Every structure is written in structure tokens, then in C-alpha cells.
Amino acid sequence: MDVEKEIGQILQGYQPPLVLMTANQLGIFDQLSGAPVTAKQVADALSLSLKGTERLLNALAGMEILVKEDNRFHMPDAWRKYLTEKGDHCMKQWIQLIYDLLPVWTQLPDFVRSGKQLKSIMDMLGTDPENMRAFIDAMHDKGLKATEMIAREIPLGDANRMLDVGGGPGTYSLEWAKIHSHLKATVFDIPPVLEVAKDYIKRYDLEDRVDTLAGDFEKDDLGSGYDLILVANVLHMYDADSGQNLVNKIINALEPGGRVVLHGFCTNQDGTGPLPDTLFSLNIGLLTEGGSAHGVDEMTRWLEKAGVDDIRHFRVEAVPTGVITGIKVSN
Ligand SMILES: C[S@@+](CC[C@H](N)C(=O)[O-])C[C@H]1O[C@@H](n2cnc3c(N)ncnc32)[C@H](O)[C@@H]1O
Numbered sequence: 001m002d003v004e005k006e007i008g009q010i011l012q013g014y015q016p017p018l019v020l021m022t023a024n025q026l027g028i029f030d031q032l033s034g035a036p037v038t039a040k041q042v043a044d045a046l047s048l049s050l051k052g053t054e055r056l057l058n059a060l061a062g063m064e065i066l067v068k069e070d071n072r073f074h075m076p077d078a079w080r081k082y083l084t085e086k087g088d089h090c091m092k093q094w095i096q097l098i099y100d101l102l103p104v105w106t107q108l109p110d111f112v113r114s115g116k117q118l119k120s121i122m123d124m125l126g127t128d129p130e131n132m133r134a135f136i137d138a139m140h141d142k143g144l145k146a147t148e149m150i151a152r153e154i155p156l157g158d159a160n161r162m163l164d165v166g167g168g169p170g171t172y173s174l175e176w177a178k179i180h181s182h183l184k185a186t187v188f189d190i191p192p193v194l195e196v197a198k199d200y201i202k203r204y205d206l207e208d209r210v211d212t213l214a215g216d217f218e219k220d221d222l223g224s225g226y227d228l229i230l231v232a233n234v235l236h237m238y239d240a241d242s243g244q245n246l247v248n249k250i251i252n253a254l255e256p257g258g259r260v261v262l263h264g265f266c267t268n269q270d271g272t273g274p275l276p277d278t279l280f281s282l283n284i285g286l287l288t289e290g291g292s293a294h295g296v297d298e299m300t301r302w303l304e305k306a307g308v309d310d311i312r313h314f315r316v317e318a319v320p321t322g323v324i325t326g327i328k329v330s331n
Contacts, residue, residue, distance in 0.1 A: 019063065166189055
């Protein structure tokens with residue numbers, strides 16, 4: 001291995017994401033959703049400098065997000081789907097969220113020195129409506145692919161009554177209710193987040209089968225009678241004791257024979273991989289008091305202790321990848 005080259009590549013690694021995030025933020029991708037355009041046309045349309053625009057577009061072409069021919073740029077359909085407003089899986093909010101977290105990441109040395117969070121996700125969600133909506137929209141952008149892939153792996157159609165704990169926009173409930181016309185789902189989250197979830201429920205036209213329940217799952221009742229409970233991208237916000245408590249609580253709310261699905265970042269036993277999950281553990285350390293990407297073994301033990309059997313772990317080709325599922329033991 002050429003270590004010097006390796007270090008060089010690691011050091012340059014932050015630049016392509018910044019190119020993508022800058023183009024996203026400046027609305028450049030939407031200028032490339034039609035016929036091929038010159039750098040000048042893009043710069044003029046968005047009141048940007050020609051010099052900067054040209055260099056950014058060249059970099060995007062170098063990254064193979066754009067194609068440059070006869071001094072004109074265009075974006076292949078495969079990228080338009082994700083990067084333009086009109087794309088049917090637009091990831092704009094998600095990309096912007098990653099950009100917004102950059103200033104926190106530059107304080108990584110402070111986190112390593114103190115072990116203390118630098119910003120609170122829950123404060124962000126509870127106190128600033130604009131940030132909260134952007135965050136929840138980003139969750140929706142990100143969740144879509146995982147919903148489809150998890151549904152392919154697990155027989156969710158066997159369930160009739162689902163609880164989506166810390167459900168955010170309700171993406172998983174909505175997508176699964178769309179596939180299974182008999183499924184009814186409840187999205188449980190804090191009140192301000194549920195205002196956004198209600199918009200999504202309306203947008204999906206599923207008000208008759210997907211509803212909301214407001215509360216704090218550390219204190220409030222989750223209801224009962226569910227035969228499918230999902231906890232997606234939530235457990236990493238809490239420490240291991242809170243994780244076990246939440247798992248105990250959801251298994252209490254689950255009918256015997258019902259299915260539980262834990263989805264999110266989760267690492268191998270020694271915490272070193274998969275790399276995105278290991279890096280996420282740093283990310284969530286910056287943003288929560290006790291959060292981390294818990295180990296698959298650890299989460300499996302939580303489920304076993306709570307009375308879950310038939311436990312299976314698999315990964316999907318989405319972000320995040322981890323899924324652990326099992327069935328509540330019948331009495
Ligand atoms: C990272 S988001 C995940 C949203 C959704 N499950 C998804 O994967 O798209 C975490 C969600 O958990 C909710 N949450 C965290 N702690 C909570 C608590 N104590 N009670 C209720 N909701 C909570 C947050 O408000 C947020 O909507």
C-alpha cells in the first residue's frame with residue numbers, strides 16, 4: 001500500500017462532498033434538468049460568478065455527476081431523479097442537512113477532549129420550527145430507499161396495526177401502508193414533529209389509515225394492540241440503558257407473535273465497522289448527550305431480554321443499512 005498516496009486521498013476526501021453540497025445549495029442542479037447549458041447560462045440564471053460556476057461545473061463533470069460536451073453541461077437522468085426538485089426522489093434537504101452539520105464537525109477536537117455534545121438535536125427539533133421542518137424533510141428523503149428494501153426482506157404484509165416510534169415524517173408507515181392496503185399505522189413523536197408528519201400523511205392521502213400520537217416515549221404511554229412496531233433511526237440518540245428501556249416498553253405494547261423492527265446505524269462487536277456506522281457514532285456524539293451507534297450484539301441482547309425470539313440481523317443497500325427484527329414470544 002502506498003501510504004503517502006492513501007493519506008493524500010483521505011485529506012482530499014472532504015472536497016467532492018463540498019462540491020455536491022454547494023451545487024445543491026445554490027440551485028445549480030435545477031438549472032441542469034433540461035437541455036445542455038453553458039456555464040455562462042447557469043451563472044447568469046443564478047447571478048453567480050462565471051469563474052466560480054465554471055470551476056464548480058467542471059468539478060461536477062469530473063465527479064461524473066454531469067456530462068460536458070461541446071462546452072455545455074447536462075445531467076444524466078439517473079442523477080436528476082435525486083438532485084433536482086422535480087426528481088421523484090429529491091435528496092435536496094438531506095444534502096443541505098449534511099452541509100449544516102459541517103460547522104459542528106469542525107469542532108471534533110472539542111468533542112474528543114471533553115466527550116460532551118456540542119449541539120442538541122432534540123433542542124433543534126423542539127425550538128426552531130424552520131430547522132425542524134428541514135430536518136424532518138431530510139429524514140423523509142433519506143428514508144424512502146430503506147422502506148422499500150426492508151419491505152422486500154420482511155413479510156410486513158402479515159401485520160394490520162403498526163406503531164412507528166419516533167416516526168418523524170412517517171415515511172416508513174406511509175410507504176408500507178401504500179404497499180399493504182389493510183395496514184393501519186400510528187406515528188408516535190413529539191408534537192412539533194407531528195405537525196410535519198400530518199402534512200406528509202395528507203400528501204400521501206392516507207388520513208384514513210395513518211394517524212399520529214403525540215408524546216415523549218421516555219414518559220408517555222405508547223398504546224397497545226400493535227402487531228408491528230418499528231423504531232427507525234432513534235435508538236442511536238440514546239445510551240444503552242435508555243435503549244433497553246425503550247425496547248422493553250415497545251415490546252410491552254406489542255401483541256404476542258407481533259414483529260419488532262429496529263432500523264438504524266449499528267456496528268460490529270468492536271465498534272470498528274461498517275465504516276459509515278462507526279463514523280456516525282462520532283456524528284451522533286456531537287449532537288446528543290448519550291447517543292452512539294450501538295452494536296448489533298448489544299441490540300440483540302436488548303430484544304432477547306425483552307422477550308423477543310427468532311431474531312435476525314440483515315443489512316440493506318440504503319443509509320443507514322442495519323436492520324434487526326424478531327417476533328415477540330407468545331405467552
Ligand atoms: C432521526 S429522526 C428519525 C425519524 C424516522 N423514524 C425516520 O427514520 O425517518 C428521530 C426521531 O425520533 C424522535 N424522538 C426522539 N426522542 C423522542 C422521544 N423521547 N419521544 C418521542 N419522539 C422522540 C425525534 O423527534 C425524531 O423525529
